[in-house]
Amino acid sequence: MANIVAIVGRPNVGKSTFFNRLVEQRQAIMDDMPGVTRDRHYGYAEWTGKFFTVIDTGGYVTGSDDKFESQIRQQVELALDECTAVIFMVDCQSGLTGYDKEFAQIIRRSKKPVFIAANKADTPNKAAEASEFYELGMGEVFPISAENGSGSGELLDELIKVFPSEGVEDPDAGIPKIAILGRPNVGKSSFLNVLLGTERSIVTDEAGTTRDAIHSRYKMYGNDFILIDTAGIRKKSKVHQDVEFYSVLRSLRALEESDVCIVLVDALLVGQHNDVYILRF
Incomplete structure (x- = not known):
C-alpha cells in the first residue's frame, strides 16, 4: 500500500495553504474566497526520510449555494477511498461547527487513521482553544498554523508512523x-x-x-x-x-x-x- 494522506475539511480552513507547505511549492491556488479548490490535487512530500503523496481537496459542505458542491463532495470521497491516512483540518478561529461534526461522520466511515489539524492556532490562546475539537472523538488534536508552519512537526511525526513503507522520493520523476x-x-x-x-x-x-x-x-x-x-x-x-x-x-x-x-x-x-x-x- 502506498503512503498517501488526504487533507480534507470544510471550505476555507487552510487546506491548500497546508498542502503547499508540505510539498514546498505553491502548487495549489490559495484565496480567502471559499470554494477555490475543486478537483483533487496531488503533490509529494518528505518528513524525516519518509516520502508520501499528499492530496489537496475542495471544501466538503452540504446545502450551500455552490453549484459545484456535489462534484466537489465526490472528489473528496474519492480521496478518502484512495488514501492511507486522513488529515482532517478544522479552524481554531471559527471553532467547532455543525459542518465539522457532519463531515466527521463521513470520515469515520472511511476507517482510515485520522489526524485532526486545528489550523489558525497562531497564538498560545488560539492553540489552547483547539481542545474543543476533542469533542469530535477522533483522537489527538494538533494545533497548527499552516501559514507559518508552527505545530506541523508534531503532526507529521505521528502521521508517518502509520505509513507502511519508506515511500518513493518522486514517483513521477523522469516520466514524460x-x-x-x-x-x-x-x-x-x-x-x-x-x-x-x-x-x-x-x-x-x-x-x-x-x-x-x-x-x-x-x-x-x-x-x-x-x-x-x-x-x-x-x-x-x-x-x-x-x-x-x-x-x-x-x-x-x-x-x-x-x-x-x-x-x-x-x-x-x-x-x-x-x-x-x-x-x-
Whole structure:
C-alpha cells in the first residue's frame, strides 16, 4: 500500500495553504474566497526520510449555494477511498461547527487513521482553544498554523508512523509529461476523463470550472505518462479575477514543464483569435 494522506475539511480552513507547505511549492491556488479548490490535487512530500503523496481537496459542505458542491463532495470521497491516512483540518478561529461534526461522520466511515489539524492556532490562546475539537472523538488534536508552519512537526511525526513503507522520493520523476491546453470550456477535462476512464476532473458546461493544473498518471502501450489538465487560457486583457489570473499562470507553468502539448480546439469554432493566441506560446 502506498503512503498517501488526504487533507480534507470544510471550505476555507487552510487546506491548500497546508498542502503547499508540505510539498514546498505553491502548487495549489490559495484565496480567502471559499470554494477555490475543486478537483483533487496531488503533490509529494518528505518528513524525516519518509516520502508520501499528499492530496489537496475542495471544501466538503452540504446545502450551500455552490453549484459545484456535489462534484466537489465526490472528489473528496474519492480521496478518502484512495488514501492511507486522513488529515482532517478544522479552524481554531471559527471553532467547532455543525459542518465539522457532519463531515466527521463521513470520515469515520472511511476507517482510515485520522489526524485532526486545528489550523489558525497562531497564538498560545488560539492553540489552547483547539481542545474543543476533542469533542469530535477522533483522537489527538494538533494545533497548527499552516501559514507559518508552527505545530506541523508534531503532526507529521505521528502521521508517518502509520505509513507502511519508506515511500518513493518522486514517483513521477523522469516520466514524460503531456499538457492539455485550450481556451475555456473547450472540453479539456472531458478529454482527460475519457483517456483515464474515470471522473478525474470535474466537468460542467461553465467556463472556468478547472482552476489548478491537475496531474494524472496515464499508461498506454506499456509506457507511463503524466497528463496535465489545465485551466482555460484567455488573453490577459480579459482576465479580471485573481483566481483566474493564478489559474492561467499554472496553465503556462504546465506548458513549460511538459514534454508535449495538446492544444484542444472546438471543431465548430476553429480559428478563433484565442486559439491562435494559445498556439503562439
